[in-house]
Amino acid sequence: MKKYDYVLVGSGLYAGVWAYEAKKRGKTCLVVEKRDHIGGNVYCEDVEGIHVHRYGAHIFHTSDRQVWDYVNHLAEFNRYTNSPVANYKGEMYNMPFNMNTFSKMWGISTPAEAKAIIEEQKKAVAGEPKNLEEQAISLVGTDIYQKLVKGYTEKQWGRDCKDLPAFIIRRLPVRFTYDNNYFNDLYQGIPIGGYNVIINKLFEGCDIETGVDYLEHREHYDALGETVVYTGTIDAYYQYQFGKLEYRSLRFESEVLNEENHQGVAVVNYTDRETPYTRVIEHKHFEFGTQPKTVITREYPADWKEGMEAYYPVNDEKNQALYQQYAALAEKEDHVIFGGRLAEYKYYDMDKVIASALKRTAECMGE
Structure with missing residues (x-):
């Protein structure tokens, strides 16, 4: 009989939901976390009485009622609506692209005028878009592309838009209404008191070890639990035997x-x-x-270089093919479950991570 039912590697939302669902069913969990705190990328720090999102902005949004109810029984949410603005050399524009954006850019006031300008500018791309630049112009025209898409995207991906595949922005949100709400989801908000309120609830009652690299002490931790729930990078788990994911x-x-x-x-x-x-x-x-x-x-x-935090998978064809090789190995594991953004090499919104973990826990533990 092993000491724990589950050894959870990592302490983000996927592992948190797993811990919470396991405890409801009377199971025991050990959490092994490389960082010096739990919570993964949603962790907040209190600075000057402000909850600082240490790893970038996290705005909870979903259309999944089950997930919305789930997080709301962990914390109360405020009515925050994501309405970012874009600064292009001191000119301020509303995001996502909507009538406020078009009115500011072209001095127009009606959807018909905006559509006419965009349709005219889209003619700059003939035929099927061959790269991200052409894809963006074919969606929003040249002016918006030049001011609001090109520079940001090139910084984000570290390469020229002409050298990026078109599929990265198959759809850019474009609205012909005066609506600055970035998301189309039914529900959105921020937990009152910050995300740590949710994280602390999820991991309540678990044994937790921080500042520990599971992969360096794998045999020790594997011996402690019946099942390992691994949420780290999948290629590292398999010692990069097919090569490194980007x-x-x-x-x-x-x-x-x-x-x-x-x-x-x-x-x-x-x-x-x-x-x-x-x-x-x-x-x-x-x-x-x-x-x-x-x-x-x-x-x-x-x-990204090894040792740095991995945020966005580079989901091009080469990396997807490499990931499939690792996923095939993961399928054969009897006592290891792979889940979350890094283990599934997937850009996951928070609600999708929670939904995925709820589905998997129900399969593995029963409803």
């Missing part, structure tokens, strides 16, 4: 400013190529804060 990474620079309101909105995207960061987050606006000071974070995209 990721994009991020670097964050935060500072406390002695002012009450720095930018008037939680997220500003910097869409010119020259500004080195992609966006600036002012955390207090996620919770309508009125503190005397404010905390901002600049987000810089970076090429």
Whole structure:
């Protein structure tokens, strides 16, 4: 008889849901986390009474009623609506692209005028789009592409839009209404008190070890649990035997400013190529804060190298083929379950991670 039913490797939302569902069924869990805190990328720090999203902006949104009910019984959510703005060399535009954006850019006021301009500009691309630049122009025209898509995307991916595959932006959200709500989902908000409220609930009653790399002590931890739930990078689990999967990474620079309101909105995207960061987050606006000071974070995209945090999988054909080789090995495991963004090499929104974990726990433990 092993000491634990489950050894959870990592402590993000996937492992958290697993822990919570296991405990409901009277099972025991050990959590092994490489960082010095639990919570994965949704972890918040308290700075000047503000909940700072340490690993970038996390805005919860979903149309899945089951998931929305699930997170709401863990924490109360506020009514935050994601309405970022774009700064192009000092010109401010609303996101996603909507009538406010078009009115500012072209001095027009009706959907018909906006559609006519975009249709005319789309003619710059003849035939099937061959790269991201052509794909973007065929969706939103040349003006919006040049000012609001090109620089941001090139910074994000570290290469020219002409060298990026078209599929990355198969759809850009375009609305011919005066609506700045970024998401189309039915529900959105931020947990009151920050995401740690949810994380602490999910892992309550677990034994937790932080600052430990499971892969360096695999035999020790495998011996402690009946089943391992692994949420780290899948290629690292298999010691890169087929080669390394590619990721994009991020670097964050935060500072406390002695002012009450720095930018008037939680997220500003910097869409010119020259500004080195992609966006600036002012955390207090996620919770309508009125503190005397404010905390901002600049987000810089970076090429991922081993040892860095992996944020975005590079889901091109080469990497997908490589991932499938690792996934085939994972399928054959009897006592290891792979789940979450890194183990499934997938760009997952938070609600999809939770839904995936709920589905898998129900399959493995019964309803």
